[in-house]
Each structure stands twice: as structure tokens, then as C-alpha cells.
Amino acid sequence: MVTDVARDRIDKASRLWTLATAGLSLMPLLLQLPGGLALAIVTAALLATAVAWRKPMPAGLRLLLALVVVAAVLWKMEFRLGRDTGCALLAAMIAIKPSETSTLRDARSMVGFALFAPFSAFLLDQGPMTMLLGLLAVLCALVALQRLAAVESSSLAGSPSAAQQLLAVGKLVGIGLPLVLTVFWLFPRLGSPLWGIPGRALGRPGLSDQMTPGGWLDMMADDRPAMRVEFFGPAPSQQQMYWRGPVLWDFDGRSWTQPRWIRGLPAKPIDTGNTRWDYQIEFEPTDRRQLVALDLPMSAPAGSFLSSDYGLYAASPLSALTRWRLQSSPPTRFQPQLEATLRQHALALPAGYNPRTLALARQWRSETGDDDAALVRRALAWVTSDFAYTLDTPLPGRDGVDEFLFDQKQGYCQHFSSSFVVLMRAAGIPSRVVTGFAGGVRNSIGGYWVVRNMDAHAWAEVWLPERGWVRVDPTAAVAPERIYDTLEDRLTAGSGALGQLDRLGDFSDWMRRGWNDLVLGFNADRQQRLLQSFGIEHLGGSRLGMLLGVFAMLALAWMGWLLARGERQRDPLLRAWHRLDRRYARLGLQRQPDEPALRWAERVARERPEAAGTLVSLSRRFAAARYARGVGDAALLNDLRRHRP
Structure with a gap:
């Protein structure tokens, strides 16, 4: 007899399966956390596993480790609570769970606890990689639980191999997959969630209503897509792709910001030419309300609004993938009448800053007279002749515009746009900074355009x-021979076979867009259109309850049929016995559902004495092989298959 203590031990292979489950479960979550924090959590997991491999870590040491890990996570997240902070704490707790895992109960607890991680990862990202890693974690957990069950029943010697266990788990997943897909497409979806989830503690890359020196470098070094654009009809040239975002008016000598009251002013109509661009933008989540549109949007789509400076804003935060249908046209005249309040803001400069820039602006004004356009052309010519583009620039001092214009004479879009607007305002020309994106990359497979975070631009x-209002891009005025260091140069430095990499990147992004369209974009509106093909015009009230009831009955019937079918097909001996029963049923001698095998054989023998000996013998052998402990009958299966009444 195996003692409880022996049964409760966890063998090496089972421990490895348990740890593999925890590792796979953590992977999709760690990929969504800051790199330094993810590395620290992995280090804690390896340390806890190594120290507690032979015996559990002492309780006091485990408590100390937990406190250190929690403090490290909160410090890294700047003590701000949110979705990512909660997910990071969950990952840290799973990482140190091996420090107390030595028994079957501990292992089961760890497997169950670890499965929270891939589900939590969906709060941060719903991409295909997160889904794939989550599925792998679930499959590994099922195999680990099978292994632990075999250990507990002391049947490891006769248990299936790892390949057989994986095959069995794969069959279970294949059986359940049709039900899962049916539920995904047809289970009633609500237009809005029943509850909310906390915001993120760390913001995602995206445009903001503030521009500070050096503040864009992280975003401009991020080559992940910010949005994807599909044009319906002619597309603008790449040089015309200015994606308008926040417009910044206020300057304090160092940073540019957008006054909140600007958003409350209504947008006035603009005069446009004959050029029209019709397109759809698919925005990646940013947790902000800021939208962008080609310069300039003709109107705001449903669920958004235009500010007086034609910034486009969503009514709710963009915390999930969203799509917007827009039309834009380049203006022929853009607010030719400027209100006094707006003119005052467009000319304001802080006192005591950048004296050399102010002096130069006064000099140019005296030399050009009232010709504002000539003064703008003179400034652009200066940029072309004397300035260079580079990312390698120091942070500015107190008079940052003076330092850029007269000392450094090199920088990137933040430096050029900020200094140009200060120079124009000092010369008496109302000016403002516009932020957004410039350009984009056309996906050669899907035919759409990808605008990345690194395409962030200011003009x-x-x-x-x-x-x-007239768009002026001083950065674009830099002479080509003076462009020394760009993000594209840094990304492609040292990479060979660039064309092949571009092709692979296009295919990867095309697949991601397909995932967005097929899975993430399947919302209540699209489901309603799908249900209309079945004659359900509106899903609500009694129809919603009826559909839920139908789903419940179908799910129960499906699972019941699978369980019965699985029991019939799992044991070849049982299948052969059932086929034997069906042969006798053709003679009207079928076995009753509540009739034991031997009793049935004796009843048949009374009615058909010529079959008494063979059937009774087979029934006794079947009952012994099926239910008696330690009884084996290698020939029984073939005898059952060959017997005919």
C-alpha cells in the first residue's frame, strides 16, 4: 500500500512540467511589461526555483523575498496603480511561487495560479502573439495536470508518454474548438462593457498636448505601428501625408502646450479645393483621446469632434483598437479672419527669453516691411543654407531657441518647429506648432499605409x-547633404538583405491587420450585421434571452454527446462489446440499459440454447477483464470481434 506521504511527493519530471507551465504562462505577460521590470521578474523566478529545488524555502525568507519583489514592482511603476501595475504584481507573485512548491498540492496550486497570467495579459494586449502564447500555456497546464494525477494515483509506470499526453490534450482542444468558435461569432455581444477596468499606470506611446525638449525621443525610436490607413480612391503623395494631431499654442520658454479652452471652441468651415481623400484609419490603442487626420479633415466622424484649430478628438479614450472613416482636403483658405483672442495667443512669448532671436526678428521685419510671406521665405532660406538635421543634440539651456539658431544650428523637428514659431512670433506673424505624423510606409502585400510611432513630427x-493659416515645415527645408543622422539610418545600420526584411515586415504587419479585422474588430455592430443574415434584425430584450437559452442548450447537448462518445471510444474492449450487443440486437436480443453483461448472456442462453456456451463465456471474461483487479485477457478483444450470433 502506498502511503499518503509517498503519494504527495512530486517527481522531477512533474516538477519540470509545472515549472514549464508557469514559464509559458508568464511569457505573454512579461512581453507587455517594461523590459527592466520583466528581466527582474525572470531573475527572481530563477533564483526562487534554484534555492527551493531540494526543499521549500524557509517561511521567513519567502516573506522577505515577497516584500522585496512587491517593493521593486511598485518602485518601477512609480507607485501608480493601474492595469499594468496589477499585472506586474501578479507576474512577480507567480515568479516566486516555486519557492514553496514541493508537493502535489503545491504543484496544482501553482498551475492554477499561473493560468491567471495569460488571461491578465489580454488586459494589456490582444494581439495574435499573446493569444498563441496563452494557448501554449493552457496546453502545457493540461499535460502537467495529467501528470500530477498520474503521480497521485501511483500509476506513473503505466502512464502515457509525453507525446501521447500532448496528443490526448490536442484532441480535447480540437473537440472543444467548434464550440468556442461558435460562441465567439454568435454569442450576444453588448455595445458597451458591463464594467470598466482601471487605466494603465504607464502611458502608451502616443501624441500628447505637450512638447518638451527631448520628450519625443522615446516615441521617435519606436518603430511599432501607430495606425494603418486604407484609401478608397486616389491616395496623396508621401510628401502630402501630414497627419494632423494636437496644435500647441502656449510657450513658457521651454515647453509648448495646448490650452484646454481651445478644444471647446467650435470649428469654423474652411475653403477647400477639388482634391478629396477618402480613407479609413485603424488606430492602435493609446489610452488618449487624440485622433489624427490628413491635413485637413472636412468633418468629424461619429464619436469624435473637431476643435477650432482642427484637432480631432474622440469622445472616449482610445483604449482599444478603433476604426474611423474620414474625408480630408487641402484648404485653399484656412480661417482668413483671426479673432483677437486667438491672435493674441498666436503672438505671445514669455518675457526675458531668447534675446538674440527677438533682435534678429526685429531686424528682418525692418528690412522686409509688411511682407509676411517674404519674411517666411527668408527664414526657410536660412534653414536651407546653414542648418543640419541630426538626432544627436544636447538638451537646451535657458535660452534654447537662441542656442539652436545661433550656436548649434542642428537638431530635429522639435528644434526646428519650436524655433521657427518663436522667430515668427517675434517678427509679429501669428504662429503655432502643429504635432502629428508625417509620411508613412506602404504595405506591398495589403496595399494600405502604415504610420509608425517613429513617424511623429512637428511643423x-x-x-x-x-x-x-498656412503650413510651413522648416525641417523639410534642410538641405539633403546636411541630413546627418536619422532614425531610419539607425534602424537599418548593419542590417543586410534589407529588401527581404522589408518583405517579411510587410507580411507580419499584414497578418496583424488581418487579426485586428477578424478578431479584435468583431464588435456588437458587426455581429448584428451577421445575425441579420439569419433574420434577426435587432438583438435585445426577449431575443437576447432566447439566444442565450439556445446557446446554453446547444452547449449542454454538445458536451453531453462528447462525454458519451468519448466513453464509448476510449476503450477498444468496450467498443468491441458494444458492437457485439448490436449484432444480437438485429435478432431482437439486445441488452437492456440496466442489464449486467452476465445476466444478459444468461437470458439470451435461455432463448437461444445453441449460443449459451460462447456468449456466457465471453460475458464472464469481459466482466473479469473490465472490473476485476489484475486480470488480463489478451485474446478477449479478438474473440469479441469474431463472435457472431
Whole structure:
């Protein structure tokens, strides 16, 4: 007899399966956390596993380790609570769980606890990689639980191999997959969630209503997609792709910000030409409300609004993948009448900053007279002749514009746009900084455009009489031979076979877009259109309850049929016995559902004496092989298959 103590031990292979489950479960979650924090959690997991491999870590040491890990996570997340902070704490607790795992009960607890990680990862990312890693974790958990059950029943000697266990788990998943897909497509979806989830503690990359020196470098070094654009009809040239975002008016000598009251002013109609661009933008989540559109959007789509400076804002935070259908047209005149309040804000400069820039602006004004357009052209010519583009620039001092214009004369879009607007304002020309994205990359497979975070850009708008606001991009005025260091150069440095990499990147992004369209974009509206093909025009009230009831009955019937079918097909001996029963049923001698095998054989023998000996013998052998402990009958299976009444 095996003692409880012996049964409760966990062998090496079972421990490895348990640890593999924890590792696979953590992987999709760690990929969504900051790199330094993810590395620290992995280190803690390896340390806890190594120290507690032979025996559990002492309780006091485990408590100390837990406190250190929790403190490290909170410190890294800057003591801000949110979705990512909670997910990081969960990952840290799973990472140190091996420090107390030595018995079957501990192992089961660890497997169950670890499965929270891939589900939590979906709070941060719903991409295909997260789904794939989550499925692998679930499959590994099922194999681990099978292994632990075999250990507990002391039947490891006769248990299936790892390959057989994986095959069995794969069959279970294959059986359940049709039900899962049916539920995904047809289970009633609500237009809005029943409950909310906390926001993120760490913001995602995205445009903001503030521009500070050096503040964009992290975003401009991020080559992940910010949005994907599909044009319906002609597309603009790449040089015309200015994706308008927040417009910044206020300057304090160092940073540019957008006044909140600007958003509350209504947008006035603009004069547009004959050019029209019709397109759809698919935004990646940013947790902000800021949208972008080609310069300039003609109207705001449903669920958004235009500010007076034609910034586009969503009514709710963009915490999930969203799609917006837009039309844009380049303006011929953009607000040719400037209100006094807006003119005052577009000319304001902080006192006591950048004296050399102010002096130069006064000099140019005296030399050009009232010709604002000539003054703008003179500034752009200066940029072309004397300035260079590079990312390698020091942070500015107190008079950052003076340092850039007269000392450094090199920088990137933040430096050029900010300094240009200050120079224009000092010369009496209303100006403002516009932020957004510039350009994009066309996906050669899908035919759509990808705008990345690294395409973030800042340019200027100046107000000219009769024309209104006019876009001026001083960064684009830099002579090509003076472009020394760009993000594209840094990303492609040292990479060979660039064309092949681009092709692979196009295919990967095309697959991600397909996932977004097929899975993430399947919302209540699309489900309603799907249900309309079945005659359900509106899903609500009694129809919703009826559909839920139908799903419940179908699910119960499906699972019941699978359980019965699985029991019939799991044992070849039982299958052969059932086939024997069906042969006698053709003679009207079938076995009753509540009739034991031997009793049935004796009843048949009374009615058909010529079959008494063979059937009774087979029934006794079947009962012994099926239910008696330690009884084997290698020939029984073939005898059952060959017997005919």
C-alpha cells in the first residue's frame, strides 16, 4: 500500500512540467511589461526555483523575498496603480511561487495560479502573439495536470508518454474548438462593457498636448505601428501625408502646450479645393483621446469632434483598437479672419527669453516691411543654407531657441518647429506648432499605409493675410547633404538583405491587420450585421434571452454527446462489446440499459440454447477483464470481434 506521504511527493519530471507551465504562462505577460521590470521578474523566478529545488524555502525568507519583489514592482511603476501595475504584481507573485512548491498540492496550486497570467495579459494586449502564447500555456497546464494525477494515483509506470499526453490534450482542444468558435461569432455581444477596468499606470506611446525638449525621443525610436490607413480612391503623395494631431499654442520658454479652452471652441468651415481623400484609419490603442487626420479633415466622424484649430478628438479614450472613416482636403483658405483672442495667443512669448532671436526678428521685419510671406521665405532660406538635421543634440539651456539658431544650428523637428514659431512670433506673424505624423510606409502585400510611432513630427503654421493659416515645415527645408543622422539610418545600420526584411515586415504587419479585422474588430455592430443574415434584425430584450437559452442548450447537448462518445471510444474492449450487443440486437436480443453483461448472456442462453456456451463465456471474461483487479485477457478483444450470433 502506498502511503499518503509517498503519494504527495512530486517527481522531477512533474516538477519540470509545472515549472514549464508557469514559464509559458508568464511569457505573454512579461512581453507587455517594461523590459527592466520583466528581466527582474525572470531573475527572481530563477533564483526562487534554484534555492527551493531540494526543499521549500524557509517561511521567513519567502516573506522577505515577497516584500522585496512587491517593493521593486511598485518602485518601477512609480507607485501608480493601474492595469499594468496589477499585472506586474501578479507576474512577480507567480515568479516566486516555486519557492514553496514541493508537493502535489503545491504543484496544482501553482498551475492554477499561473493560468491567471495569460488571461491578465489580454488586459494589456490582444494581439495574435499573446493569444498563441496563452494557448501554449493552457496546453502545457493540461499535460502537467495529467501528470500530477498520474503521480497521485501511483500509476506513473503505466502512464502515457509525453507525446501521447500532448496528443490526448490536442484532441480535447480540437473537440472543444467548434464550440468556442461558435460562441465567439454568435454569442450576444453588448455595445458597451458591463464594467470598466482601471487605466494603465504607464502611458502608451502616443501624441500628447505637450512638447518638451527631448520628450519625443522615446516615441521617435519606436518603430511599432501607430495606425494603418486604407484609401478608397486616389491616395496623396508621401510628401502630402501630414497627419494632423494636437496644435500647441502656449510657450513658457521651454515647453509648448495646448490650452484646454481651445478644444471647446467650435470649428469654423474652411475653403477647400477639388482634391478629396477618402480613407479609413485603424488606430492602435493609446489610452488618449487624440485622433489624427490628413491635413485637413472636412468633418468629424461619429464619436469624435473637431476643435477650432482642427484637432480631432474622440469622445472616449482610445483604449482599444478603433476604426474611423474620414474625408480630408487641402484648404485653399484656412480661417482668413483671426479673432483677437486667438491672435493674441498666436503672438505671445514669455518675457526675458531668447534675446538674440527677438533682435534678429526685429531686424528682418525692418528690412522686409509688411511682407509676411517674404519674411517666411527668408527664414526657410536660412534653414536651407546653414542648418543640419541630426538626432544627436544636447538638451537646451535657458535660452534654447537662441542656442539652436545661433550656436548649434542642428537638431530635429522639435528644434526646428519650436524655433521657427518663436522667430515668427517675434517678427509679429501669428504662429503655432502643429504635432502629428508625417509620411508613412506602404504595405506591398495589403496595399494600405502604415504610420509608425517613429513617424511623429512637428511643423509650424503661420497666419498670412487673405490666406489664413498656412503650413510651413522648416525641417523639410534642410538641405539633403546636411541630413546627418536619422532614425531610419539607425534602424537599418548593419542590417543586410534589407529588401527581404522589408518583405517579411510587410507580411507580419499584414497578418496583424488581418487579426485586428477578424478578431479584435468583431464588435456588437458587426455581429448584428451577421445575425441579420439569419433574420434577426435587432438583438435585445426577449431575443437576447432566447439566444442565450439556445446557446446554453446547444452547449449542454454538445458536451453531453462528447462525454458519451468519448466513453464509448476510449476503450477498444468496450467498443468491441458494444458492437457485439448490436449484432444480437438485429435478432431482437439486445441488452437492456440496466442489464449486467452476465445476466444478459444468461437470458439470451435461455432463448437461444445453441449460443449459451460462447456468449456466457465471453460475458464472464469481459466482466473479469473490465472490473476485476489484475486480470488480463489478451485474446478477449479478438474473440469479441469474431463472435457472431
